[in-house]
Amino acid sequence: MRRGRGLAVTAWVLGPLGLVLLLGSLMYARSAYTTATVRSGSMTPTYTVGERLFVERVGGERIRRGDVVLFSEPERYGSAGSVIQRVIGVGGDRVACCGGEGADERITVNGKPLEEPYLQGGVVDETHRQYDPYDVTVPEGRLFLLGDHRLNARDSRYFLDDHGGTVPVGVVQGRVVGHRAVPIALAVTGMLGVPVALAGVGFGIAAFVVRRRSRAVPPAPPWAVQQV
Known part of the structure; x- marks a missing residue:
């Protein structure tokens, strides 16, 4: 469960961060240039x-x-x-x-x-x-x-x-x-937001899988004998 919680926290950090980098850069570039x-x-x-x-x-x-x-x-x-x-x-x-x-x-x-x-x-x-x-x-x-x-x-x-x-x-x-340093820097920042957001999605999926597995009840082994 702890591992799943850590993956979930990472997903919640990276996902929004990637979106902020992407959308923020695009919006600022559009308004400033x-x-x-x-x-x-x-x-x-x-x-x-x-x-x-x-x-x-x-x-x-x-x-x-x-x-x-x-x-x-x-x-x-x-x-x-x-x-x-x-x-x-x-x-x-x-x-x-x-x-x-x-x-x-x-x-x-x-x-x-x-x-x-x-x-x-x-x-x-x-x-x-x-x-x-x-x-x-x-x-x-x-x-x-x-x-x-x-x-x-x-x-x-x-x-x-x-x-x-x-x-x-x-x-x-x-x-x-x-010079084009600032517009290019904004473009690069926006592009970096894509893999960061995707990484957040990946960690979110991983957290979901880990939690689902931890909640599953393992089947009884075939050699288990019920005591009377």
Whole structure:
């Protein structure tokens, strides 16, 4: 009986634990992350057309400079759906194009040159530097966004007459996860829940069998003699 009780306790521990790991991971991943497909070359070479990205669901108030965000701004982009661009300036920042010449050309943020190793071909902003330079102070609660492929991105530079080209933080749907460690870890945790739950079922069956055997009355041996 003790052995059966131990198996039953193990089953009650492993079964629910496996379900918690499986369902908890799935529910958290579903609520905390989503995915997006790159549909244009505006973020080349960082992300390529057709690439599938993990996006962490965070509010715009948690976004920082350098983050790549998924946002929706139908008044600008029509039915194009969500857009992926990089945050260059947040509320209170002064973003200006451009300082320096040639290879030393840089966008400045609060007067400091911005290092951008992710740029396509190293081109900072050739068109706007020559013909339409800008100097924008980002309003509070808004973001100044640019694509990494500056010659192929329709970003804040093209809407300067609308709040300096910025977008409200409220349109942000999430932040692109540069590494997939967290989503993969959640998936692995959820997968581990399956064998743990199955092990719980196995121990439960074993406990049932042991208890049933212990309760069974053994038959009398054929040589037993009833005394009169």
